[in-house]
Amino acid sequence: MDREHRVAIVGSQSFLGRGLSRRLAARDDVARVLCVDLRPPEEVLPKRIFHRADLTRPAADRELGDLFADERIDTVVHLAMLDSPMANLSYAHELDVIGTLRLCTALRSAGVSRLLFRSTTLVYGPRPQNPAELPESWPLPSVDDDAPFLRDKRAAEEQARRFAAEVSGAEVAILRFAPTVGPDVSNWLQSYLCLPLAPFVAGVDPLLQVIHQSDALDALDFAFREGLQGVWNVGAPQAVPLTGALRLAGSRPFPVALPLARAAAEGLRSLGFVPALSPALLDLLRYPFVADTRKLREAGFTARLTTGEAVRRIREGGEA
């Protein structure tokens, strides 16, 4: 890359945001790292400035559009989205889907053409019809009985794809990350794998693919450096059975019959113990959504840790 980049990272306090902003600030070809989040970064770095913004606020698009224009931003990395389902469905929708819409509007008004969008392999959905490895070209399902969490993930990515299709000269990379594990991330799968005793649906054992946080950060960095465009699956090689993953993470899995698991999920939700749980989310433990990572491998990036190794190091290799 010959010119100096001016990059905005939206969701800069996420694990990937922290890591990427540090790496970018250390690079010679990056002149400005604009961190946008609800919380400021812990340390002050040269080239790095912070702006507090909330994507769920209706005026966020204008606010960020002006900011991007003032700062002459040329690349936006969008990392501000939910990692786990939440009970407040309307807030979740507002952040994931409408937040991405507002951000894309800000890019349009500021004339920013380059966008790196963090998506997830959850857009394929845990579905019985999924082939063993899902290629990027696999048509995304549009099913209404999916959990709202999954629907929002698809709709958010749809916003990024619309931006890519409608804005001339747009350079958009959509990175579909497998669920990320590691000591510095918190999401539904990390919490599940770290349970000392973990229930699984009796009689089934789908293959699970994850990516370790260190590989996820390297992949994001790679996508920025190489100027990737289009849709890319990002996941660890060699999926493992869910129960095997639990054992590798040091958990003890125990089987629960499906009707009982459904009832338990509903009970835990309505009693307020796990308000974000819904029976539809049980599909995440019943069906596979393993992505084919050949495209990214052929572009030159391979995750260093397999799924098994990543899960075994679920508590290791932190930032400190």
Added chain:
Amino acid sequence: MKPKRELTTAAKALVQAALLGSEAETDVDRFGASLALRRRAVPLLDWLVDTWFRVRAEGFEELPSGERLLFVANRAGLLPWDSLILGHVAARHGISLRPLLEDSVYYLPYAGLLANRLGAVRASPENATHLLEAGEAVAVFPEGARGYSKLYRDRYRLQRFGRGGFVRLALRTGARIVPTAIVGSEETMPLLGKLDGGLLGLPFLPVTPTFPWLGPIGLVPLPAPWTIRLGPVLRLEHGAEAADDDPLVLRVTEEVREHIQSLLADTRPR
């Protein structure tokens, strides 16, 4: 006769895998088959083939080597015993054969999981293509649900062969079609009637001479002798573009079906 100890160890490993899932040392391939579990199950599979079903295998020696092979077979019984036995017999002839199971069987609790760990793969064009390209032989059962839900009185009467997906697959990948007749499987789980299985998430609840009367023990297949007979290998010379030619695909599908039907007719139950 195998030592009893080996059999119980193998059975224990399988039951454990079905009930409690995988061990920490996970060695599944990308389609979910576990080499370790397969290896441990060998004594039991050998015993099923040699002692329980007394399988007579015909035609495996004549198979061409170095070719992609697509076995096309008849199907009987809700539980995929036939795909398991066919896979093991092929393995003993040095062929790594991956049976494709349709969703209602692949997603049977426990049974589908075990079948998957032992080598079966969910039937889909993408999976089949990847397997053939990776050098594995593939077995398909194109009757689908019609195959295993036919009653005992219709045994060995081949049902309609879907929409010819396997012919398209053979045309696209250049695989040779191996007509396969499995005789004996209908007698091991004679389907006398069907009850509504919706509550259990099954396509139906089979009624056999032993099930549901004897409970889970009734699921043990009867020890009828089996014959697995392979017909002459078919080469489709139409080229990959022909896969989009619907009339041709349907015609070839019907031809293959007739091959297998006559193979079945020539192979009397022993």
